[in-house]
Amino acid sequence: MIVVAIIMRLTYDCMCNHCDCNDKRPFHPLPMENPVKAPICKLQDIPAVGVKAVTFFGREYLVYRAGGEPRAVLNACMHLGGPLERKGDRFVCPWHGASFACSSGVRESGPKGTHDRLLPLPTRSENGELVYVYGE
Numbered sequence: 001m002i003v004v005a006i007i008m009r010l011t012y013d014c015m016c017n018h019c020d021c022n023d024k025r026p027f028h029p030l031p032m033e034n035p036v037k038a039p040i041c042k043l044q045d046i047p048a049v050g051v052k053a054v055t056f057f058g059r060e061y062l063v064y065r066a067g068g069e070p071r072a073v074l075n076a077c078m079h080l081g082g083p084l085e086r087k088g089d090r091f092v093c094p095w096h097g098a099s100f101a102c103s104s105g106v107r108e109s110g111p112k113g114t115h116d117r118l119l120p121l122p123t124r125s126e127n128g129e130l131v132y133v134y135g136e
């Protein structure tokens, strides 16, 4: 069974943290009967370089642009939960040096934690705002 799961993981291109589907988008939600949607921040407040920290449902997220596209990730390193700092096109954790690609959230170097990828918010740009969308 483990071999099958590994082969499935290598065969498909899904880059999200919660399924083995063949979706090519780096971050995508699973369909739900009652989708959730909530504004995160205004698009004009997201810097072209760097990050904007926002509190969303009690957690701190970093909103940023990668390739011009707005994104949001939980401000927590996947090793032991350290804070993230953006350095160029990477997020770096000052605690033990892990680094993650801004474009995909994938760990590029440093100690491995519970996940190999940062935890993104599924988002969409809508009416001048970055909006959290889940389950559509």
Ligand code: FES
Pocket: 077, 078, 079, 080, 081, 082, 093, 094, 095, 096, 097, 098, 110, 111
């Ligand atoms: S907590 Fe981030 S590298 Fe250890």
